[in-house]
Amino acid sequence: MxxxxxxxxxxxNGQVTAPIKLNEEVIGAIQTKMEAxxxxxxxxxxxxxxxLIEMDRSWLEFAMLPEILDIAEQLIGPDIIVWSSAxxxxxxxKGKSTPWHQDAQYWPIRPLETTTVWIAVDRSTTENGCLRxxxxxxxxxxxxxxxxxxxxxxxxxxxxxxxxxxxxxxxxVVLERGMFSFHDAYMVHGxxxxxxxxxxxxxxxxYMPASSHFDRDLARKKTEELQVGDVSKRQIxxxxxxxxxxxxxxxTL
Ligand SMILES: O=C(O)CCC(=O)C(=O)O
Numbered sequence: 001m002x003x004x005x006x007x008x009x010x011x012x013n014g015q016v017t018a019p020i021k022l023n024e025e026v027i028g029a030i031q032t033k034m035e036a037x038x039x040x041x042x043x044x045x046x047x048x049x050x051x052l053i054e055m056d057r058s059w060l061e062f063a064m065l066p067e068i069l070d071i072a073e074q075l076i077g078p079d080i081i082v083w084s085s086a087x088x089x090x091x092x093x094k095g096k097s098t099p100w101h102q103d104a105q106y107w108p109i110r111p112l113e114t115t116t117v118w119i120a121v122d123r124s125t126t127e128n129g130c131l132r133x134x135x136x137x138x139x140x141x142x143x144x145x146x147x148x149x150x151x152x153x154x155x156x157x158x159x160x161x162x163x164x165x166x167x168x169x170x171x172x173v174v175l176e177r178g179m180f181s182f183h184d185a186y187m188v189h190g191x192x193x194x195x196x197x198x199x200x201x202x203x204x205x206x207y208m209p210a211s212s213h214f215d216r217d218l219a220r221k222k223t224e225e226l227q228v229g230d231v232s233k234r235q236i237x238x239x240x241x242x243x244x245x246x247x248x249x250x251x252t253l
Contacts, residue, residue: 001070001071001074002016002018002019002071002074002075003019006019007074007075010075010182010184012135012136012139013133013135013136014133014135014136014137014138014139014183014184014186014187015133015135015173015181015182015183015184015187015189016075016181016182017173017175017179017180017181018067018068018071018179018180018181018182020067021176021178021179021180022065022067022119022178022179022180023178024178026062026065026178027119027121027177027178030062030119030121030203031121031201033058033059034087034089034121034201034203037056037087038089046087046089046090046091046201047088047089047090047091047095047096047155048086048087048088048096048155048156049086049087049088049089050084050085050086050229051084051085051086051229051231051234052085052086052087053082053085053235053237054234054235059085060082060085060237060253062119062203062205063082063085063205063237063239064082064239068117068119068180068205069239069240071117071182072115072117072182072207072240073240075115075182076113076114076115076207076208076209077209077211077241078240078241079209079210079211079238079240079241079242079243079244080207080208080209080210080238080239080240080241081207081208081209081210081212081214081236081237081238081239081243081248081250082205082206082207082236082237082239083109083114083206083207083208083214083234083236083237084116084204084205084206084231084234085203085204085205085206086203086204087201087202087203087204088155088201088202088203088204089121089199089200089201089202090128090129090191090193090194090199090200090201091194091199092128092194092196092197092198092199093194093195093196093197094193094194095128095129095193095194095199095200096153096154096155096193096194097129097153097154097155097190097191097192097193098154098155098156098189098190098191099149099154099156099158099159099160099190100134100159100160100165100168100188100189100190101146101156101158101159101160101188101189101190102137102138102143102144102146102160102185102186102187102188102189103116103183103185103186103187103206104143104185104186105143105146105158105226106158106222106226106228107185107206108214108215108216108218108219108221108222108231108232109185109208109212109213109214109215110212110213110215110218111211111212112185112186112212113185113208113209113212114184114185114206114207114208114212115182115183115184115185115206115207116182116183116185116204116205116206116207117180117181117182117204117205117206117207118131118173118175118180118181118182118183118202118204119178119179119180119202119203119204120175120176120177120178120179120180120181120202121177121201121202121203122177122198122199122200122201122202123175123176123177123198124173124174124175124200124202125172125174125196125198126172126174126192127195127196127198128194128196128198128199128200129191129192129193129194129195129196129200130172130173130174130175130191130200131172131173131175131181131183131189131191131202132170132171132172132173132189132190132191132192133170133171133173133183133187133188133189134168134169134170134171134187134188134189135169135171137168137186137187137188138184138185138186138187138188139186140186141186142186143186144160144161144164144188145160145161145163145164146158146159146160146161147159147161148226148227150227153193157226157227157228158226158228160188164188168188170190207239210238210241210242210243210244210245210248211244211245212245213245213247213248214234214236214248214249215247216232216233216249217232219231219232219234220232235251236248236249236250236251237250237251237253238250238253239253
């Protein structure tokens with residue numbers, strides 16, 4: 001659980017690192033599952049692999065870890081839906097960068113309240129391209145101007161405009177293996193390429209309060225507008241509390 005100061009820090013900065021680690025058994029199981037997946041499916045793109053739960057329902061087990069949900073509850077309330085899952089596994093020497101962006105640019109959720117848990121499967125450092133965040137950039141709850149960048153040297157295609165980038169003061173989120181961090185949907189973040197000799201793998205899940213609407217029509221619109229993958233058929237799961245929005249089409253656990 002987070003202390004009151006840590007919750008306040010998330011509200012103030014848009015990111016907080018959990019004061020606990022996943023135990024070795026859990027993080028080892030995530031690593032083994034990830035490596036087995038990429039070994040058996042060389043056609044997949046490890047740098048950014050979304051919709052994991054759709055591919056294999058058993059990933060849901062990790063999205064429901066009580067130590068993660070307890071903190072998510074402190075940040076977005078007791079009624080929690082998990083709606084996204086991804087592996088971001090950046091190989092030694094050739095891992096791609098993540099352009100500066102706000103997740104809010106992408107997500108078809110209204111009201112747009114979402115927190116992401118970013119779990120370090122490997123030690124994540126400045127050298128291997130750890131997550132970088134701009135503390136406080138989420139506070140105005142506005143989506144800054146982004147452009148499409150379809151370069152194959154980056155993951156994701158929405159990039160914050162350079163005028164906005166110039167005003168930013170980023171901070172590295174350095175994590176030991178098994179540590180995890182939460183970030184708000186409006187927070188500006190990105191990552192440098194992995195030029196090091198060490199892999200940088202992470203597992204992410206995104207949670208929204210059940211009072212928000214996962215708007216599948218808006219998802220289809222965004223797919224066209226932003227030239228991004230279609231999330232309108234995503235399976236979304238109530239992992240804690242009760243659903244309070246009549247239009248969410250939940251999948252059963
Ligand atoms: O890990 C990365 O490189 C990017 C992560 C990210 O953009 C996210 O989880 O929202």
